[in-house]
Amino acid sequence: MRIDTEQKPQLRLIQLLPNLMTIAAICFGVTAIRFAIDGNFEIAVKLVLLAGVLDALDGQVARLLGSESAFGAELDSLADFVNFGVAPALIIYLWGLQDIRSMGWIAALSFAICCGLRLARFNVANKSGLPPADKRFFMGVPAPAGAFLAFLPMFVAFSWREPGIVAGPIICAQLIVVGLLMVSRLPTPSFKAVTIYRKNMMFHFVGFGVAVAAALTHLWLMLAACSVVYLAIIASILWSRRKSRNSAGRS
Numbered sequence: 431m432r433i434d435t436e437q438k439p440q441l442r443l444i445q446l447l448p449n450l451m452t453i454a455a456i457c458f459g460v461t462a463i464r465f466a467i468d469g470n471f472e473i474a475v476k477l478v479l480l481a482g483v484l485d486a487l488d489g490q491v492a493r494l495l496g497s498e499s500a501f502g503a504e505l506d507s508l509a510d511f512v513n514f515g516v517a518p519a520l521i522i523y524l525w526g527l528q529d530i531r532s533m534g535w536i537a538a539l540s541f542a543i544c545c546g547l548r549l550a551r552f553n554v555a556n557k558s559g560l561p562p563a564d565k566r567f568f569m570g571v572p573a574p575a576g577a578f579l580a581f582l583p584m585f586v587a588f589s590w591r592e593p594g595i596v597a598g599p600i601i602c603a604q605l606i607v608v609g610l611l612m613v614s615r616l617p618t619p620s621f622k623a624v625t626i627y628r629k630n631m632m633f634h635f636v637g638f639g640v641a642v643a644a645a646l647t648h649l650w651l652m653l654a655a656c657s658v659v660y661l662a663i664i665a666s667i668l669w670s671r672r673k674s675r676n677s678a679g680r681s
Contacts, residue, residue, distance in 0.1 A: 459513030515545030537602035544609030
């Protein structure tokens with residue numbers, strides 16, 4: 431949001447909308463922690479997911495309104511750390527890691543720290559003014575996607591209504607691996623850059639409708655499936671990079 435007090439002492443109220451959306455996302459993330467403390471873990475996870483939706487929309491709204499600013503970028507980064515670093519770490523710890531306190535807390539802290547480091551690196555890259563090497567990919571797993579992957583054990587448990595279906599050490603490993611993926615330099619797909627052929631547009635509309643229907647009827651199972659698919663994409667990227675390195679070493 432560009433504020434020039436000399437030339438434009440007044441702002442249209444709608445220009446505040448992107449930052450208001452970011453603040454609302456922070457409210458969702460912090461309130462999610464409160465619900466987790468009260469033991470309402472499903473509501474807590476849904477609030478973090480809602481924060482992710484707002485995070486995806488606020489930047490687009492800012493560009494549409496021409497209200498991008500350094501202030502908005504910093505606020506968005508702080509919101510991401512709260513919503514996708516601190517909140518998931520605390521929610522997952524309270525849900526499934528209190529029985530292994532030391533190991534569980536170390537895993538939760540590792541995830542939150544990795545999220546903070548990833549966001550700091552992202553901010554530095556943005557301020558450098560250098561364009562990304564390939565706009566089709568992120569460097570490492572983005573913070574919202576990292577939170578989404580970290581919740582996979584909870585998605586599975588909610589799907590089968592079995593709180594202890596995933597063992598604590600596995601949850602710890604999940605948190606640490608996802609944290610490392612966030613700070614890695616592994617190229618991960620940016621779905622914003624995905625394009626489709628116009629002739630296939632109707633098929634995508636139908637697929638989206640089916641996905642929405644599946645989410646409305648089997649939300650947690652759908653989210654678990656999406657997490658597994660995303661992990662499979664990351665695994666395929668790792669495999670292809672390793673294969674190309676082996677080929678280069680033999681030549």
